[in-house]
Amino acid sequence: MAELTPVMKNFILHWGEMGSSWGINRTAAQIYAMLYLSPEAMTAEEICETLSLARSTVSTGLHELLGWGVIRILHVLGDRRDHYESMHDIWEMFRIILEERKRREVDPTLTMLRENVSEPSGREELDPYVEERLLEMLEFFEIINALYKQFEQMPTETYKKAVRMGDNLTKVMSLIAQN
Template identity: 45%
Template structure:
């Protein structure tokens, strides 16, 4: 499959952004390709289009499946597995936020809670304990807010985000 110049730029950029977010470049590029194409693709078609090794595509697809960002589908008349991703940007955003929370935030919350009930806490300074409590409080507030936002329907979430931006601009103007 031949990519258009804009599709190629998007896929390369998505790969660069993935690297900055801690995601393997090829994983991000495959996700971008699946997103732009909006149809199921076989692994060999992905490998040929992106010019990457078939083994790299296979490993990357497994990672995308673990993140729930790609799934196997079957195409009538073709025995190969094909892969697709959602083309709903809100669904993708939600999956990414949930995945990052499970991998990054939840373990941090667990560690902070465990540290704050540990017998070893008595050996720490008051400042250290307070910073741990402040961090826990912040992350709990952030995850509660995030959970509430992700429960909203996309159109309601967009309105909420728009209202938040207007409130922020109003508050900044009043400070001046």
């Protein structure tokens, strides 16, 4: 793994760029990408060398990825160092990222909307139009929230298969919608 082929470099660099629009910082995303391609778990030191990053940067990045829950620490007998490996099942990873996004994007907004709609601070009277818009958005977020929850509790295999046959999704949805 010390040597990166051009294809691997492409992949890692691209992933780094993508990470930015995903709210993961570039180096963390690169680390993730490399672990994803690596057949074996890697030590922080190895990651440093391969990606030419400072040891501290790698430490921070790994920490962030652990926070996302998309990598794991492994321990090897007779080796004091931590070994890191990426989550193998990409679908499981997808689910984790969804949940994390919900936690970061949906939950705080939901809280804020609920607070402001139900009990406007300082007992001010709420402009009817504003209230209407807030309620509409609240309703929307409640629904999204419920959707997320559905996904959470769905077994991986279920939504995997369901999503795979996306071709028929429209039809199914239409049927449901007629209800």
